[in-house]
Amino acid sequence: MSSVQGVVIDIESSGLDVESYPIQIGWAALDLSTSGSFLIRPADGWIYWDERSEAVHGLDRKDLDAGLSVSQACQKLLIAVVGSQLYCDAPPYDQFWLDRLFAAGGWTERQLHLAHINTRIPDEHNDAFMDELEARARSHDALNDARLIAAVAMRPKYYG
Template identity: 40%
Template sequence: MQPDSCPAFIDFEASSLDLIASYPIEVGLCLPDGTLHSWLIRPNRQWQDWSDSAEAIHGITRSRLEQDGRPVAEVVEQLNGLLSGQVFCDAWTFDSFWLHRLYRAAGETPAFQLESISMLLDQTQVRHWSGVRQQVIAELGLPVHRAANDALILHHTWQKLTCRGEASVQ
């Protein structure tokens, strides 16, 4: 990827951090131009896991998902319509699990390849990622642990480190 071309970023919020029972409850993405999209996901019938501690972090209740969430198939259709090629996340183990669970429930295949942001970063950028991310969070003033906000934070952190030539942050 060229340093001046920004990738698309995706983030998930989930019912819990249990990598056997959890499922995605919200997905957000930030396209290369900074456009944001997000969807609350109505739980599939088989998805029963719920963590009160996870709810306390993201602030999304199961009843809100049941009322306002979009059907799994609709979310998958929207994602496949918007994304292609490589799409990046910052928690690949969790995000790939939730992506797979979402697409499996819809009986579909992603039109894009999920990759870890670490695939894009050199050693200097890896060292500075966390500090720059914290700076971006403070500058944007957005609550974290909401999928679209977190995808936007990834986008701005990437821009600060690479797209704007600040890869040599000291």
């Protein structure tokens, strides 16, 4: 996928409840050479919707009508990140939503494993990295946030 073998994934969801599900996935290669995103049409039975989350990410249920089916989303994501180490800034949430996506798509085993982005940063720079990442304004658009996380992680003062 890229000369730097790593990809940042960011996921927007219908909320933070255990009944929530992914609605948008974005990814960016750590060297920012490639990136992409897509919306996801909810699977049958995915009905939970938190209006507070909608206010944060700005997507409503009607926006999801233009999204990929769960099956298409699984296939597109697997193709996009094949062979890459995957990172995110919130593994408990993002892994939950990835697992939920693939389960709804009929996959019985975990297909993708996410590591926290701070595992790429040397220990002596980890606190400063996390402080900078937290200080950056997030758009809560999965593509923009994946690109932001990758860009911060690859800054020479943290990596290199």
